[in-house]
Amino acid sequence: MKCADIPDNEKERLQKLKELGILDTLEEQAYDDLTHLAAQICGTPISLVSLIDENRQWFKSHHGLGATETPREYAFCAHAILDDQLFIIEDADHDERFHDNPLVTAEPYVKFYAGVPLVLDSNIHVGTLCVIDNHARKLDEQQKQSLEALARQVVSQLQLRLKLKEMEQLDHAKDEFLSMVSHELRTPLTSLKGSLGIIKHMSTDLDAQTDAMLDIAVRNADQLLVIVNDILDLAKMEAGKLEMHFETLDAKALLQQALELNKSYIEQCGCHGVLKIADEMSGTMIKGDKQRLLQVISNLLSNAAKFSPEGDEIMLSLAKSQSQVRISVTDHGNGIPQDQQVLLFKKFHQLGKAGNQKLPGTGLGLNICKHIIQAHQSEISFTSSPGCTEFYYSLKEINN
């Protein structure tokens, strides 16, 4: 019996197998379909997707064969991977390399073998797609070509697998990066806000100017934190990593809480917030992520406050139409100019500064709102004309 030589690039080969993470995994339909087809087209009882490991050949798919692996020294496939083309042994009994091979003289009695090497990265031969019969025979030209075509399909599957693993790693790297950035940004902010908080708390006797400077520092540190949170939120959303925690919520209670949370901000802008909820809305339940929905309503309310004239009313409404629960925020500011409307939900877009002297924003708010509402299987929309702007979205009512 002649054992196959070890390929020159054996180290790379084994590395590639490790990258594939395919050895000792479960059977998969895609590979089983291909061996089934190969066996059918070639008219053989056995067909294998074989991967040549350091000391064994392991079968990802084994049509017509019970065994899932054999020692490498007996493997016909170990010979097949030494070349680029179809490797055929038409009569193993009369081939001096194989006639006394245990796989020939005993189960599974390999008398005919045809294997196409599976080649990745143009020179890494990881294994074969092969067909095996229990008596000497040949393959015709069509069968040979079909076997080669099927082998290319097996390679496609392997390449897909590699791509998926790469994406998993990239995903993991992105997660780690976001986590690190979050930490790196929040750490100096902790120190900044912390030390300012302590100074403010301890200094009761500051002159007006120093006090005003301190307030500026505190306010801007707070604003920085808002921006950092917005950017991290957005990064997570764009990476598809924003996790929603859905629960059943009382819509009326949600809006009451939202208004309460934003009351002082609205008043700082010289406006007042009003809740408009029809009586029939008591006990109306919706499904959503409470924190994120509050975030959306807060964003809409703060935008409304920013763009409303002094003394004006901002309305937060709850209404029902069929089984859709509609939440909206209305203000009576100058409205959104026509040419700006199409850009409204885009990242970093902010309305022009004229009339918007109150407090700055990141330009990310509406984009984040859009993502959040989309994650609730809905869309946020608006209508705007001078004197009246309304942002709204609907969620399905949940019946108990």
Next chain:
Amino acid sequence: MTALKKILYVEDQKDIQLIARVALESISHYELKICDGGEQALDCMAECSPDLILLDVMMPGIDGPGTMIEMRKREELQSIPVIFMTAKVLPDEVDELMSLGALGVISKPFDPVSLGSQIQEIWDRQ
């Protein structure tokens, strides 16, 4: 339930250590011991017997969760309650920290003026 008197704070950032010292000693009047990292904290805990460990999550060397897992392996440290301090604030991340058996999770940036009462509130819930 025993009163909360002595806190061991584990945090690698010197600035934040100082802020916490002012917050917890000067403003909230707890007895405070500070360690730079997990390894130092594990040694210190056995000696100084704190009532509570305030544990930063992301630290070089052994991190917060790792420190807590080590504590759980040692009989003399097993039952000391832990509150995590972290910039990680996603519900899943918080759940993961709580599942280690922490008493609570406080997010960073924290308000130094109310840090003491936040900790006391979590302690009193026991």
